[in-house]
Amino acid sequence: MEILVYGAGALGSLIGGLLARTHEVTLVGRDPHMRRIRADGLRIEGAIETAVRPRTTTDGRDRSADIALVTTKAYDIDDAARALATGEYGIVCPLSNGLVEERFASLETTVLAGTASYGARFDSPGRVRCTGIGEVVVGGLTTDTQPAAERLREAFAAAGVEATAADDMPERRYEKLAVNAAINGPSALARIENGSTLSGPTGPVAREAAREVACVARAEGIDLHRDRAVSAAERVAANTAGNHSSMREDVERGRRTEVDAIYGAVIDRANDVGIDVPVCRLLDALLRGWEAEHGLRPS
Ligand code: KPL
Numbered sequence: 283m284e285i286l287v288y289g290a291g292a293l294g295s296l297i298g299g300l301l302a303r304t305h306e307v308t309l310v311g312r313d314p315h316m317r318r319i320r321a322d323g324l325r326i327e328g329a330i331e332t333a334v335r336p337r338t339t340t341d342g343r344d345r346s347a348d349i350a351l352v353t354t355k356a357y358d359i360d361d362a363a364r365a366l367a368t369g370e371y372g373i374v375c376p377l378s379n380g381l382v383e384e385r386f387a388s389l390e391t392t393v394l395a396g397t398a399s400y401g402a403r404f405d406s407p408g409r410v411r412c413t414g415i416g417e418v419v420v421g422g423l424t425t426d427t428q429p430a431a432e433r434l435r436e437a438f439a440a441a442g443v444e445a446t447a448a449d450d451m452p453e454r455r456y457e458k459l460a461v462n463a464a465i466n467g468p469s470a471l472a473r474i475e476n477g478s479t480l481s482g483p484t485g486p487v488a489r490e491a492a493r494e495v496a497c498v499a500r501a502e503g504i505d506l507h508r509d510r511a512v513s514a515a516e517r518v519a520a521n522t523a524g525n526h527s528s529m530r531e532d533v534e535r536g537r538r539t540e541v542d543a544i545y546g547a548v549i550d551r552a553n554d555v556g557i558d559v560p561v562c563r564l565l566d567a568l569l570r571g572w573e574a575e576h577g578l579r580p581s
Contacts (some may be wrong), residue, residue: 284349285298285305285346285347285351285455286310286345286371287308288342288352288353288354289362290309290311290312291311291404291500293377293402295324295404296299297353297377297400297402297443298324298351299326299334302335302439304440305437307334308336309339310341312340317338320338320466321408322389323335325408327409328412329413338351343369344368346369347369348373349375349437350371351377353365354378355540356378356535356542357538357543363469366389367389371389372430373394373397373434375393376393376395377418379543380462381455381456381543382543392427394420394434395454397454398416398420399414399418401413411468418443418446419448420434421449425449431451434447453505456499457506459495461515463494464489465479465488466529467529467545468488468491470533470569471534471572473534475524476519476526477522480516487564488515488519489512491562493554494548496511496512498551498552501552501556502551529569533572538578539569545562545563545566547571
């Protein structure tokens with residue numbers, strides 16, 4: 283199968299590299315990473331060790347493939363959607379954080395939703411580290427897209443990537459948002475590992491952030507119980523205990539965070555349904571303050 287992976291950061295390179303063991307993969311990313319992969323191939327180290335030679339490009343426009351996976355940061359999603367609109371794909375599936383699927387609504391193709399719980403860290407151009415073997419879950423937001431989800435699952439499975447085609451994706455993507463809300467902000471602000479976010483002093487805040495996301499989901503008619511949201515956050519924190527969340531990595535490297543796609547999205551939707559989410563608002567304000575202080579957004 284031909285698979286385009288749009289966004290060759292740590293997760294995109296890892297997922298693309300694993301798929302390249304079986305499929306014709308094209309990674310869309312930035313130099314010098316793309317240049318180094320073109321010259322020497324891509325090395326995956328850590329929990330999975332492999333070396334592959336995917337195709338690479340720095341321009342994701344006017345391409346075609348059976349499947350396009352989107353693994354950009356959430357704030358680059360609109361650029362990805364615009365680039366994919368110029369090409370032809372059988373299935374488009376974002377694996378980015380946040381509720382981003384709606385941004386691909388204008389594409390004339392099947393758009394799925396997906397989550398990937400693999401731990402990945404960018405080591406250096408051409409090298410990425412797998413810090414935890416997870417799984418990929420894909421599914422449709424409407425029942426007619428379920429056969430496409432099964433085809434995508436099979437493509438992952440053929441490359442040895444554990445994947446599930448879920449029929450409860452509307453609940454799962456809110457569950458993922460709850461996990462991100464519980465882990466990412468507290469781990470970034472307190473500079474702690476994922477495993478400490480739910481158990482240490484940040485635990486009550488993290489759990490309440492997950493509960494607030496569940497309340498928003500339920501107000502939107504999505505059947506996500508508060509306890510399920512908290513248990514999911516606890517499970518992910520335990521499974522990725524020694525890892526740094528993507529938001530902690532962003533803060534430590536002085537980069538813009540996904541605050542808009544995580545806390546901003548929760549707050550916007552909470553406003554729409556008329557409920558308050560004070561803990562998410564606090565985490566949002568602290569992260570925005572940090573970004574403004576570092577010249578990453580206007581204060
Ligand atoms: O998605 C994540 C991230 O780091 O962005 C994890 C740590 C799995 C949960 O928040």
